[in-house]
Structure formats: structure tokens, C-alpha cells
Amino acid sequence: MRNQLRIGLCSLTVVLWAACSEPPAHNRLHSDSGVDGPSYFAIAEELYNLASERQNTVSVEEYGFLSESEHPLLGVVLRSPHSSQTSPSSTQNRALLITGATHGNEYLGFEDRLPRAFVEQITAEPQSGLARWVQAGGLIYIIPIANPYGYSRDARGNGRADLNRDFPLNRVSHEGLRQPETRQQLAWINGRLEQDHAELALTLDYHCCSRNRKPDLIHPWGYSDRPQDRRVPAHHLSHANSLGALARVALGPIDFGNTIDVLGYPAIGASDDHYFETHFEARNADNPGMAFTFEGVRQGSGENPNVLSEHISLWNSWTTALLETGRNSALTGSL
Numbered sequence: 001m002r003n004q005l006r007i008g009l010c011s012l013t014v015v016l017w018a019a020c021s022e023p024p025a026h027n028r029l030h031s032d033s034g035v036d037g038p039s040y041f042a043i044a045e046e047l048y049n050l051a052s053e054r055q056n057t058v059s060v061e062e063y064g065f066l067s068e069s070e071h072p073l074l075g076v077v078l079r080s081p082h083s084s085q086t087s088p089s090s091t092q093n094r095a096l097l098i099t100g101a102t103h104g105n106e107y108l109g110f111e112d113r114l115p116r117a118f119v120e121q122i123t124a125e126p127q128s129g130l131a132r133w134v135q136a137g138g139l140i141y142i143i144p145i146a147n148p149y150g151y152s153r154d155a156r157g158n159g160r161a162d163l164n165r166d167f168p169l170n171r172v173s174h175e176g177l178r179q180p181e182t183r184q185q186l187a188w189i190n191g192r193l194e195q196d197h198a199e200l201a202l203t204l205d206y207h208c209c210s211r212n213r214k215p216d217l218i219h220p221w222g223y224s225d226r227p228q229d230r231r232v233p234a235h236h237l238s239h240a241n242s243l244g245a246l247a248r249v250a251l252g253p254i255d256f257g258n259t260i261d262v263l264g265y266p267a268i269g270a271s272d273d274h275y276f277e278t279h280f281e282a283r284n285a286d287n288p289g290m291a292f293t294f295e296g297v298r299q300g301s302g303e304n305p306n307v308l309s310e311h312i313s314l315w316n317s318w319t320t321a322l323l324e325t326g327r328n329s330a331l332t333g334s335l
Ligand SMILES: [Zn+2]
Pocket: 103, 106, 164, 207, 208, 209
């Protein structure tokens, strides 16, 4: 009941916010990815609807509010209705982190639809990787639109800065965190991990667009083009290669490698370098982790080449692989 009231109030907040700050729901202008999306208001409303329909599995959290543009920052948490939210601190759950539209004009057409598609997959196919992931205590954190200001205006940045240069990177003393979107994203993730007794297992930031007509799957490092700065510990690299091979099965041909290999230029302050350095780099071979950036394909005059069902296949095969490796592998198939 309390939950219902909370969701009701949140939905009401979204409606009021939309009424005050956005024109009526309409399709956005053509973006850099060539993919049109719903208004940010419509996305927020759909997320709250999903949370209200699936209260035991989905929660939507407003982890920040951009007072100038009056956009709430929204994160979605997916968990098994059977897993306890207050597991003992001796149990380490694992979490996926999926973010989209960090560059606001790079929406691929499905980031906001992932939460509902994941829930449907988990419900319809209990043997799928995603279903077994949450059954084993795994969590899925999704920030469909990390940069709502940019998304709403078809802009890469947030009106002041490029958010994908604002993630901290200690090895080059890059402090980042000058923008509220980045600060509050990291505060939310860190708070969630603590509350859920969880560690990240895999992160992916959806972007657009690849240079070829096939998607890119990019792993660290991207902060420097010096070869000695781009070495990733062998066990993490081999893990990344395995996940890259699975991505080829799910998505077809992709370009795979580090930022310099694939994009040809370095970038300090990108999300994948930050998450890799902070959460994965120090881990041992028995618990590898990886932080990816994904570059989708620009839509031309035809159908959107970035297909939701292919990404559901990707996450099914990745979660299956993660359940077979690393910590918590003993939990596979339990519950
Ligand atoms: Zn981008």
C-alpha cells in the first residue's frame, strides 16, 4: 500500500512536472542517430507505469532533478520478486548497469524500452539468462536516458558540457563530476550497490554512431593513444573477448576493441574507463569484470537498424555467461 502510494505520488510528480515544463508529448526532432523517440515525459510515464504494474520486480527511482530544465533523473532497478532486498551483508549480489543517451542525441530507439522487455523476458522464459540472473539474486540497473536535457533538445551535451568527458579517472587525475547528471549518476549507483550488497558485474553505455554500417563494442582503455596506456589485465581482456564473441552471435558483425582501435581517437572522462578503473581493474582472475561502450548504427531512410530483440538476445547470452563465471556462479539455477 505504501509502495502504491509512493508510486502514485511519483507518477503525479511526473505529470505535474510535464505539465509545467514540457510541451505536450510529441515525437522529438530527428537526432544524430536518426532515430526518433518519445518525449522524455512519455518515457518517464511509461517507466512509472511499468513499476506500478510490476511492483515486486521493478522500481523507478528519481536520483536527481535538473532544476534549470526541470527534468528528473530516473534510474530503474530490476530484481527477482523472490530475492530479498535486504540480503545479509555476507552475500554479494551482482549487478548489471545499462545507461543510454549519455550523449542526448544518440538515442538508439530501445534504451527506454529495455526495462519492460527485460521484465517480459523474465516472466515468459524462466530458463532464459535474464530470468536466471535475477533468480540468482542478480540486479539490473538501467538509466535509459542519462542526459534528459540533451535528449529533449537533440543535443550531445547537457547545455554546458559533454557528459562523457565528465567521469572521473584517477590514473590521469581527471576529477570530472562537474555536471549534476554525472555526480548524481555515480552517487545513485554507489548508493544502490551499498544498499543491495552488490558489486557491478558488467556495465554498458549505449551511444551512436559507428563509422561502419555495423555496431561497435568498445572496451577500455580510451583515455590515451599511447600503447603502454592501453593495456588491460589479461584476465579482463579475455573476459571482454568472450563477451565480444557472444555479441557477434546476437547482433551479427560488430567492430570490437578499445577506443583507439575502433574510434581512432582518445577521450578522457568516458564512462567505460571510469567504471572499469573503479569497479573492475583490481579484481582477480576468478572475478573478472568489464565496462563497455556500445556504438549503434545510424538510421538511414529505412528501418531502425538497432533492434530491441537482438539486444534482448545479447543480454540473455551475456547473463548466461556471467552466471557461469566469477562470484555467485554457485547460485546458478537456485531459487
Ligand atoms: Zn556518444
